[in-house]
Amino acid sequence: MSETTQLSADLAVTGTPRTAAPRFQLSRYRDLSLIPVIFVLGVIGFIVSPVFLTSDNLIGVLQQSSELSLLVLAEAMILICGRMDLSLESTIGVAPVIAMWLVLPSSGPATFHGIGLFPTWSSIPVCLAVGLVIGAVNGFLILKLRVNGFIATLGMLTMLRGLQDGVAQGKSIVAVPASFSYLGKTEWMGAPAAVWICLLLFVAGGLALGYLRHGRALYAIGGNTEAARAAGIRVDRITWIVLALGGLIAAFAGVLYAGHYGAISATQGDGWIFQVFAATVIGGVSLNGGRGTLFGALTGVVSLQLVVNVTTLGGVPPLWDKFLYGAIIIVALIISRFASGEKQD
Amino acid sequence: MSNGQASTPPPAVHAEGVVKRFGPTVALDQVGITVAVGDSHALVGRNGAGKSTLVSVLTGLHAPDAGRVAFNGEPAPAPGDTAAWQARVACVYQKSMVVPELTVAENLFLNRFERGRIRWSRLRADARDLLAEYGVDVDPATRAADLTVEQGQFVEIARALSFGARFIILDEPTAQLDAAGIERLFTKLRELQQQGVAFLFISHHLQEVYDLCSTVTVYRDARHILTAPVAELGKADLVAAMTGEAAQAATTWHAKSSPAQQPAEPAAGDTVLRAEGLALDGVFQPIDFAVRAGEVLGLAGATASGNTALGETLVGLRKATGGSASVDGRGVRPGSVPHALNAGIGYVPEDRHRQGLVLGRSVAENATLTVTDQLGPYGTVLPSRTRTFAQRMIDSLDIKTSGPAQPVSDLSGGNQQKVVIARALARDPRVLVAIRPTAGVDVKSKDALLGVVRGVADRGDAAVIVSDELDDLRVCDRVIALFHGRVIAEFGSGWTDRDLVSAMEGLPAGAGGDKGAEE
Numbered sequence: 089m090s091e092t093t094q095l096s097a098d099l100a101v102t103g104t105p106r107t108a109a110p111r112f113q114l115s116r117y118r119d120l121s122l123i124p125v126i127f128v129l130g131v132i133g134f135i136v137s138p139v140f141l142t143s144d145n146l147i148g149v150l151q152q153s154s155e156l157s158l159l160v161l162a163e164a165m166i167l168i169c170g171r172m173d174l175s176l177e178s179t180i181g182v183a184p185v186i187a188m189w190l191v192l193p194s195s196g197p198a199t200f201h202g203i204g205l206f207p208t209w210s211s212i213p214v215c216l217a218v219g220l221v222i223g224a225v226n227g228f229l230i231l232k233l234r235v236n237g238f239i240a241t242l243g244m245l246t247m248l249r250g251l252q253d254g255v256a257q258g259k260s261i262v263a264v265p266a267s268f269s270y271l272g273k274t275e276w277m278g279a280p281a282a283v284w285i286c287l288l289l290f291v292a293g294g295l296a297l298g299y300l301r302h303g304r305a306l307y308a309i310g311g312n313t314e315a316a317r318a319a320g321i322r323v324d325r326i327t328w329i330v331l332a333l334g335g336l337i338a339a340f341a342g343v344l345y346a347g348h349y350g351a352i353s354a355t356q357g358d359g360w361i362f363q364v365f366a367a368t369v370i371g372g373v374s375l376n377g378g379r380g381t382l383f384g385a386l387t388g389v390v391s392l393q394l395v396v397n398v399t400t401l402g403g404v405p406p407l408w409d410k411f412l413y414g415a416i417i418i419v420a421l422i423i424s425r426f427a428s429g430e431k432q433d
Numbered sequence: 434m435s436n437g438q439a440s441t442p443p444p445a446v447h448a449e450g451v452v453k454r455f456g457p458t459v460a461l462d463q464v465g466i467t468v469a470v471g472d473s474h475a476l477v478g479r480n481g482a483g484k485s486t487l488v489s490v491l492t493g494l495h496a497p498d499a500g501r502v503a504f505n506g507e508p509a510p511a512p513g514d515t516a517a518w519q520a521r522v523a524c525v526y527q528k529s530m531v532v533p534e535l536t537v538a539e540n541l542f543l544n545r546f547e548r549g550r551i552r553w554s555r556l557r558a559d560a561r562d563l564l565a566e567y568g569v570d571v572d573p574a575t576r577a578a579d580l581t582v583e584q585g586q587f588v589e590i591a592r593a594l595s596f597g598a599r600f601i602i603l604d605e606p607t608a609q610l611d612a613a614g615i616e617r618l619f620t621k622l623r624e625l626q627q628q629g630v631a632f633l634f635i636s637h638h639l640q641e642v643y644d645l646c647s648t649v650t651v652y653r654d655a656r657h658i659l660t661a662p663v664a665e666l667g668k669a670d671l672v673a674a675m676t677g678e679a680a681q682a683a684t685t686w687h688a689k690s691s692p693a694q695q696p697a698e699p700a701a702g703d704t705v706l707r708a709e710g711l712a713l714d715g716v717f718q719p720i721d722f723a724v725r726a727g728e729v730l731g732l733a734g735a736t737a738s739g740n741t742a743l744g745e746t747l748v749g750l751r752k753a754t755g756g757s758a759s760v761d762g763r764g765v766r767p768g769s770v771p772h773a774l775n776a777g778i779g780y781v782p783e784d785r786h787r788q789g790l791v792l793g794r795s796v797a798e799n800a801t802l803t804v805t806d807q808l809g810p811y812g813t814v815l816p817s818r819t820r821t822f823a824q825r826m827i828d829s830l831d832i833k834t835s836g837p838a839q840p841v842s843d844l845s846g847g848n849q850q851k852v853v854i855a856r857a858l859a860r861d862p863r864v865l866v867a868i869r870p871t872a873g874v875d876v877k878s879k880d881a882l883l884g885v886v887r888g889v890a891d892r893g894d895a896a897v898i899v900s901d902e903l904d905d906l907r908v909c910d911r912v913i914a915l916f917h918g919r920v921i922a923e924f925g926s927g928w929t930d931r932d933l934v935s936a937m938e939g940l941p942a943g944a945g946g947d948k949g950a951e952e
Binding site for chain 1: 782788789790793794798805806812813856
């Protein structure tokens with residue numbers, strides 16, 4: 089492998105830089121590789137059902153993707169910097185529940201009683217803070233105690249799910265403050281606010297990863313931690329910030345979800361982590377770190393949701409969804425394995 | 434073994450005319466070696482002499498391109514016939530090859546348990562018999578991870594002997610042993626020699642060759658130089674054979690000695706980098722040195738000498754356990770790379786693949802990794818400015834690339850190393866610390882790279898080269914040689930290869946440690 093690439097580099101030097109040009113375009117193309125897939129899915133959807141191309145259906149797909157896409161955003165950043173966080177799927181549920189517990193009054197007609205520590209208007213900031221704390225705890229476990237990240241966040245996943253069950257007594261919280269559910273419910277310019285917000289966050293994240301020195305540092309850290317450290321990048325600090333930010337984004341996804349469905353479901357986010365990983369990986373983010381873009385991850389989410397939408401419209405019962413997710417992951421992995429030519433250990 | 438004790442048994446191993454090429458590189462050029470039964474034979478040579486390639490040929494890991502290898506007079510087994518190779522030869526590496534989580538007994542019988550279920554008590558009893566046979570005092574129920582280094586080596590030797598091998602290669606076995614451990618190892622080896630076991634002993638520590646071995650073979654630049662009884666070969670002759678410096682060939686280029694040497698007492702304030710009592714427990718002893726503006730200091734030393742660790746301590750990758758370092762009189766906070774960078778220390782790491790480069794990313798990104806704070810306002814990194822900066826680096830260091838956007842993994846070794854140096858120079862360091870800066874690059878790039886390092890000093894800053902390569906050290910104005918974590922000698926720029934190699938191999942006496950140094 090290195091022999092041949094070295095040869096091509098030599099050729100590039102002797103002649104014009106033409107030999108390297110296609111290679112560059114190919115690596116660029118990798119981020120866009122799902123665009124044709126999305127297009128093909130659109131054509132299939134159009135053939136399968138006339139409902140598919142209606143704006144109601146498409147906006148529905150986008151709204152369905154919005155909460156998942158936020159988790160993908162968080163996971164993509166964490167994976168690019170060479171870590172992984174499984175507990176995101178529990179954070180999306182437990183952060184709103186703890187926020188409710190902290191802001192809702194201890195007595196009243198509602199079924200769920202909190203302790204009323206903070207005023208009701210602060211429910212969203214409190215929720216985000218809870219997410220931040222969860223991410224920071226993950227960072228503490230992984231970076232300070234140096235325990236295995238996979239197992240640590242797997243433990244957090246289970247523990248936080250249990251915490252949610254305990255605090256909410258296994259029930260959904262129906263009566264959430266209006267300020268809390270506003271963002272997930274309202275519509276701006278003909279589309280749900282959640283869709284706009286997600287788009288905005290992806291753009292902001294993409295810009296940060298592309299044009300901020302600390303964003304670029306994620307690629308260096310994930311690509312070669314030792315080299316990043318030798319270059320003076322504060323590897324642990326930045327990784328910690330990314331993990332905490334991941335928790336915060338997951339908590340925000342919880343806010344949107346609660347607003348969207350009008351309640352904090354007891355099973356909010358349950359089992360999502362598989363879809364999150366599927367979307368991130370088929371979107372071109374490397375599980376080994378250092379490679380991938382947020383745009384790619386976004387196309388991953390959209391593709392995944394479109395497949396489910398098209399099959400649903402095509403009359404495949406929703407019970408087959410899990411089978412489809414799994415099949416998509418396997419197929420996408422095989423395709424990317426041979427498209428990039430690199431082994432995935 | 435089959436012939437019994439005949440008057441002149443065939444040699445334990447006999448190789449002749451062995452050629453091994455890796456692509457265009459000739460790793461072994463018509464070399465041979467003969468180790469008699471019960472002999473203890475030393476193989477010495479500088480890095481790149483072909484020692485490790487010979488080991489892989491003798492252990493069946495690589496098939497030679499030409500030449501013959503025979504064990505006890507019989508031709509070597511076919512390549513890939515692992516069992517047959519194991520029955521003839523074994524190599525004990527400096528890093529233990531046992532499975533650390535398994536017990537000694539399991540390691541001894543790994544992959545040759547009895548058929549059917551494993552009877553643990555039988556296994557342990559067999560292991561105990563086996564160890565007792567070779568006089569190894571280790572409890573077979575111990576976890577291999579809990580063994581000391583030398584016990585681990587004993588277990589490996591016993592395992593090799595139990596396969597029937599009567600020829601054992603020891604690759605730097607003493608590198609991680611203390612004096613008592615070395616003594617115990619040597620005692621054991623002498624006992625085994627009595628039983629007819631032959632050893633090929635590879636060491637960087639020449640004194641050990643004289644202590645243990647009866648015959649020595651020297652390789653240099655993939656060729657066989659000489660084989661002689663140790664008793665008949667003086668230390669000076671041995672070092673001369675290794676370096677190929679027969680009659681003081683002082684023609685080799687050295688850093689210009691006359692003008693730089695004159696102000697031997699540097700004016701106060703002239704010192705750029707100063708280390709005072711800098712120490713890292715268990716790796717190197719407290720060391721003092723100063724590097725003046727315009728000077729290149731060499732820190733010479735073989736693998737376990739601590740010179741690499743010293744370099745990594747200077748740049749903040751390791752935290753010193755004692756002493757301090759300062760740049761231009763201002764202290765550098767120990768153990769922090771960002772502080773070292775801001776203090777003006779540039780760093781060219783030892784292994785560009787491990788510490789130097791993010792291989793999947795572009796040349797521009799790698800070259801600007803240390804200066805991302807200078808590429809745009811408010812923490813932004815503007816692609817245009819990154820490209821311009823990288824292009825300037827590419828031009829000034831003559832990096833052969835199709836452009837700043839090319840992935841750095843596509844470049845040749847020499848050009849990759851230039852990117853690493855570009856990164857270190859990007860911040861205009863006051864002192865450049867380069868660890869083995871020319872490892873694995875071709876001759877032309879080597880000169881260019883060393884010229885860049887020399888240029889740092891010539892423009893009035895300072896440089897430190899940490900290396901065991903004589904070519905690297907030749908550009909230095911001054912060389913401090915380390916051995917086992919201590920300063921063993923110091924040289925001015927007029928040193929001979931022989932003196933410096935002797936010092937790095939732990940033989941300062943006779944070579945006259947200060948011969949080349951001028952006051």
